[in-house]
Amino acid sequence: MKIFDSFRKSQFQNLKRNAFCLLALILSACQNGEDNSQSDFRIEYEKFELDNGLDVIFHIDRTDPVVAVALTAHVGSAREKAGRTGFAHLFEHLLFLESENLGKGGLDKLSARIGGSGANGSTSRDRTNYFQTVPSDALEKMIWAEADKIGWFINTVTEPVLAKEKEVVKNEKRLRVDNQPYGHTQYVIDKALYPEGHPYNWQVIGSLEDLQNATLEDVKDFYRKWYGPNNVTLVISGDFDPAQAKEWVEKYFNEIPRGEEVAKQPKQSAVINKTMKFYHEDNFARLPELTVAWPTVPLYHKDYYPLVVLTKYLTEGKKAPFTQVLVNDLRLTSEVRMFSRNSELAGQAQLSIRAFEEIDLDSVQSAINKAFNQFEKSGISEQDLDRIKAGQEADFYGSLSSVLGKGFQLAQYNIFADDPGYINEDIRKIQEVTSADVIEVYEKYIKDQPYVATSFVPKSSALLALEGSVKANVVEEPIVLGAENSFDPSLEASYEKTPSSFDRSVEPPYGSPPSVKIPEVWQASLTNGLEVLGIESNEVPLIQMNLVIDGGQLLDSPEKVGVANMVAEMMTRGTETKTPVELENAIAQLGASIRVSSGKDEIRISATTLARNYEATIDLIQEILTEPRWDNEELELVRQKVINALKQQEANPNTIASNTFDILIYGKDNILSKNSLGDQKGIESVTMADLKNYYDKFLAPNVAKFYFVGSISQEKAISSLSSLQKEWKMKEVTIPKTKISATPKNSTVYFYDVPNAKQSVLFIGYPALTKTDADYYxxxxxNYILGGGGFASQLTQELREKKGYTYGIGSYFSGDLSGTFAIRSNVRSNITLEASQAIKNILEEYGPNYSFQDLETTQSALIKGNARAFETARAKLNMLENVGKYNWPVDYLKQQEAIINEMTVEEVKNLAAKYINPNKMYWLVVGDAATQLERMKELGFGEPVLINQDSARK
Known part of the structure; x- marks a missing residue:
């Protein structure tokens, strides 16, 4: 169950101030007649409305000493005007920067000091939200800060601030769209699907031209129109005193004047009279991709629910008609994706198929028709319907595993259904979908209906596009040096301060210090050598498990790298007693997920299941682990999937950067420098005997650890493993020691050419510390102030907040294998050198200029942030793996706190001198060599080394 962006009028529209409501989710026991008591799940909430129209929702959850605060405005890109697109998203960025009483840095600086998760936000077609999770003692500070956004913000926006943030947003667009394979697909689809003037005709992120044309007065008008408290919902969820919180909300929000009334937008479903086909030769694509979209319905329309089931049934899993036809039978692709995108005003069903190399997309279109015909003949069975519903139930619980997740749900239903309790209705409608409903919506919205189709093909491959396609109007940004205007966002705004009944410039005090409770960890060892660790947590009726087997790529043969990955792929493709389809259905019928993956030094089985279905899920994990099927047909499908993935990586700048950086860090002869997928020649030579040999020799319980988090006791977990203890036998396995590469004696710039790249990927670093080194923590x-502290870090403040060079940048010590130190960022192409120089300057000055204030910020952020250390199941699993893999004590958090508290400025300076030396690092650039390669000489590290000589343009 996802958080939805939609609206529906509800009978609860007239909920009054201080109304107290109980949200009860009574979910069926997977339609199998089991006792429902295990599935009952309740969320209590209180909703009230201030006189100025602000909706406020409280939810109490005392599991952890944290509080999530989410402020959601009912405004997204659909409220914009043509020619001024991207405003809602630009505005999301601006609201973090400054307000009258928080000053420069706004919520970002505050978040670091109070140990918050980091102020963040997101924008959709229909809403913009702002959120973060903080220790419970910082709640009043957050309420004060959120109120400042709504009542004391707009005066602080200056022309330089707006100019800088335009550059940040444009960099985000380059990162997510312009510099990505197939990045412009959605733009082309939506332009055709929704006519000019329709609120969904443009993308949420807008166009570069519209962003550049935005004026300061445009921004102020947007704020005044859409950010009145009567168009906003505030949700506070977590461990707090509701009576005290209500006083704070009234104190800080009550005097904000009501904004102009906001009319509800009418539903405006897309209507197309004929099929439209477009093609685009994509600079970054290496494989042809066909995307097809049909107009459907807004969210919460009665047909929405069966449409979701339809898209899942058609494409998810081996039994899906599209998988059977396009993947198994015709071998045109390794994956088919389809989803129902339903928003407040309209909806669409969208199908996407990335075909194998040189496949003509007309043959894909024919295969789509064949798959639809197959569906028309067979329909959807009750068993398949129940399987999909079970998955939706598990997804729903997963969305509620944090206080922020609960807050999101309550806010979304309040805004788009006029009632936080609408979730009951939503769940009921999901459960009531019938097979007949699914057939009905297929015939109504898909079968023989006009659609929009896009063919995105590699350069010079237009012949692969659908017949009858016309060239799409995609605007490509040229790379021009000095194209951006200069600005100084540090300039103070001059304005008359917005009045208030009290002095809002005084930051509220902390509340009572939260008590961080380290989860109780149980540990056991089985007779076959398997170590088991767990944490019992009954917050939601889910169990999450990770079985981690040491080895992975480390145990691959250098001649056939990728075998470990293929073994992992094969393990969920059937067992001795179950075909691939039968195994997949058995997992899905439980509302479970079981995934096997391979990494540099491990093979991992990750599983999530409803607590009531745990025993059946663990039986399937054992079957997967001890009785693989080794199906020859599946091996060929895996081989094609891997080769397809390798092809896709060839022109993806971010993947190129990661793979190339590994070669620099480990050295080209080290097994770990190789792509974990292998290479095409090696993958083509892998045999079933290679896979069986790896499995027989290396997958052993005595080099494995099993981690459990969720609604399960130690006794139940251990007893459930009794059969696995007998069936999975010990083996003699030697894990190779990782060869640590030497730190480079001198820095060198390495350049990988991606012609016409709109951004340069910067990857800078060297082999450093592992988690077992004394200096690691x-x-x-x-590193926190350098680049590990998000918006509190110098790298972010300089390259994003001051210069607008990037959307994001950070530095980190990985702690694994070679223990890499790295800095990574995507910067706009025309300032590649300037961004690199800025990073070099920061590294040179970091140690000498480190201050006591820097240390105070670090100590406050890391110590107070520990209140959030164990909130989610994922965080608890991470804790268990630190204990299991590195032999850390269960209370390692307390030891880390002691290190933080005892740290001195002088120690930080010494560590920086020892581990942060810009003259002994690899400086990798993945970008456009024609415009940027020669300039990199000016960085001062000699002649740049062009890595892929054959792609260099003369």
């Missing part, structure tokens, strides 16, 4: 503390 002190170095992590030292």
């Amino acid at each position: 002190p170095a992590v503390v030292m």
